[in-house]
Amino acid sequence: MFEFITWGGAALSLAGLFGLVWCILRVMKARKAGLSDDELRAVVQGVLPWNLASLFLSVIGLMMVILGISFG
Numbered sequence: 001m002f003e004f005i006t007w008g009g010a011a012l013s014l015a016g017l018f019g020l021v022w023c024i025l026r027v028m029k030a031r032k033a034g035l036s037d038d039e040l041r042a043v044v045q046g047v048l049p050w051n052l053a054s055l056f057l058s059v060i061g062l063m064m065v066i067l068g069i070s071f072g
Helices: 002-031 037-070
Strands: none
Touching: 002 037
């Protein structure tokens, strides 16, 4: 049972990591596009909720991994 929690947590952590990489690439692309300051700020504000959600997903996944290892 706890093995499923461990592997599920690892999958959640990887999904969060991919989300973080996507956020980084999105902002880097916007910076390289030479947007004005207001346009760049709008892009960053649009990416911010996705960034926070990805961080949350990674943290929850890592907690699940720790719980699965501790109890398993």
